[in-house]
Amino acid sequence: xxxxxxxxxxxxxxxxxxxxxxxxxxxxxxxxxxxxxxxxxxxxxxxxxxxxxxxxxxxxxxxxxxxxxxxxxxxxxxxxxxxxxxxxxxxxxxxxxxxxxxxxxxxxxxxxxxxxxxxxxxxxxxxxxxxxxxxxxxxxxxxxxxxxxxxxxxxxxxxxxxxxxxxxxxxxxxxxxxxxxxxxxxxxxxxxxxxxxxxxxxxxxxxxxxxxxxxxxxxxxxxxxxxxxxxxxxxxxxxxxxxxxxxxxxxxxxxxxxxxxxxxxxxxxxxxxxxxxxxxxxxxxxxxxxxxxxxxxxxxxxxxxxxxxxxxxxxxxxxxxxxxxxxxxxxxxxxxxxxxxxxxxxxxxxxxxxxxxxxxxxxxxxxxxxxxxxxxxxxxxxxxxxxxxxxxxxxx
Numbered sequence: 239x240x241x242x243x244x245x246x247x248x249x250x251x252x253x254x255x256x257x258x259x260x261x262x263x264x265x266x267x268x269x270x271x272x273x274x275x276x277x278x279x280x281x282x283x284x285x286x287x288x289x290x291x292x293x294x295x296x297x298x299x300x301x302x303x304x305x306x307x308x309x310x311x312x313x314x315x316x317x318x319x320x321x322x323x324x325x326x327x328x329x330x331x332x333x334x335x336x337x338x339x340x341x342x343x344x345x346x347x348x349x350x351x352x353x354x355x356x357x358x359x360x361x362x363x364x365x366x367x368x369x370x371x372x373x374x375x376x377x378x379x380x381x382x383x384x385x386x387x388x389x390x391x392x393x394x395x396x397x398x399x400x401x402x403x404x405x406x407x408x409x410x411x412x413x414x415x416x417x418x419x420x421x422x423x424x425x426x427x428x429x430x431x432x433x434x435x436x437x438x439x440x441x442x443x444x445x446x447x448x449x450x451x452x453x454x455x456x457x458x459x460x461x462x463x464x465x466x467x468x469x470x471x472x473x474x475x476x477x478x479x480x481x482x483x484x485x486x487x488x489x490x491x492x493x494x495x496x497x498x499x500x501x502x503x504x505x506x507x508x509x510x511x512x513x514x515x516x517x518x519x520x521x522x523x524x525x526x527x528x529x530x531x532x533x534x535x536x537x538x539x540x541x542x543x544x545x546x547x548x549x550x551x552x553x554x555x556x557x558x559x560x561x562x563x564x565x566x567x568x569x570x571x572x573x574x575x576x577x578x579x580x581x582x583x584x585x586x587x588x589x590x591x592x593x594x595x596x597x598x599x600x601x602x603x604x605x606x607x608x609x610x611x612x613x614x615x616x617x618x619x620x621x622x623x624x625x626x627x628x629x630x631x632x633x634x
Contacts (some may be wrong), residue, residue, distance in 0.1 A: 241632050242405065255293050272317045285380070303359025318351065332372075382405070384409045416621075426548045460557075466484035472528045473529045542575050551587045
């Protein structure tokens with residue numbers, strides 16, 4: 239699939255409505271993580287350099303169609319201004335006639351920010367009249383919020399029915415990275431999937447075994463697979479009602495020649511607490527009173543051997559309880575190894591998901607992978623093989 243990008247649009251003298259994702263964590267009035275804000279700079283600068291006026295539109299939280307002062311985007315303005323090194327014009331109620339006058343009077347090298355779109359219930363309902371009102375503010379629509387594109391809302395799909403639609407530079411980068419790793423990977427291709435539950439990733443796992451040569455399964459999810467192969471897992475977190483599902487995934491992987499990699503050694507402890515007493519055991523020897531909290535060094539070495547020969551990696555989910563040391567060792571070691579091979583140009587590495595990002599930050603290698611997606615739900619749905627409404631709208 240191809241997408242028109244903002245670099246292909248004629249922007250001189252045009253007002254550009256840019257759907258961005260400013261749904262960032264806020265502590266009081268302080269932004270705790272400005273990653274998403276910083277990633278918007280290339281698109282905003284590209285519009286300004288082409289003599290266009292960027293009008294930023296986003297949501298924050300779940301106000302359910304009502305004004306909520308602690309979810310106003312006004313609190314994010316200082317972080318945007320710091321990132322862009324310029325002032326931002328804020329329009330609290332863009333549905334009034336005065337908003338149009340403000341936009342007309344704003345210089346082209348400025349930036350406009352609209353108030354939280356979800357203060358209006360019509361946004362999430364993808365109300366056609368609401369989308370048309372939003373579209374009247376601009377001449378061109380630019381979607382730079384891949385992370386919101388799994389929702390068919392007025393600002394992701396509705397507006398695209400009224401304006402020429404283009405992908406922003408961040409959206410383009412995200413789509414290209416996923417296309418390269420999932421649909422056109424250089425082989426051998428490897429996927430690492432962690433997390434706690436098979437039930438939330440059934441579609442993802444079934445899709446990945448059709449796309450990659452190796453599927454590495456870690457985290458508590460691996461316990462369910464081990465149990466499905468009649469291994470004792472003690473008091474470990476596992477979904478015993480999903481053993482048949484795990485067996486089906488293993489069977490399908492065999493049919494399509496995808497090799498599933500499960501832990502061969504495990505780190506066990508009586509409790510998941512910082513600095514708890516632990517030991518390494520064979521995957522077959524988890525005592526009844528112990529739980530599996532990480533993979534062992536032998537398993538890490540096996541994964542690294544696979545990655546040495548690999549060309550493409552997709553990573554979603556840590557392989558151990560990395561939030562609780564010492565059960566962060568395997569995930570940290572793996573992250574550092576992936577970063578090293580990526581820096582050397584030996585591996586195309588794409589990672590995504592909140593826990594994965596936290597693990598990469600924990601290992602201090604967040605900037606060393608080829609691409610790290612901040613998209614969450616949209617990232618997972620893309621990996622599941624689903625079409626995203628906001629992306630499809632760019633091709634209308």
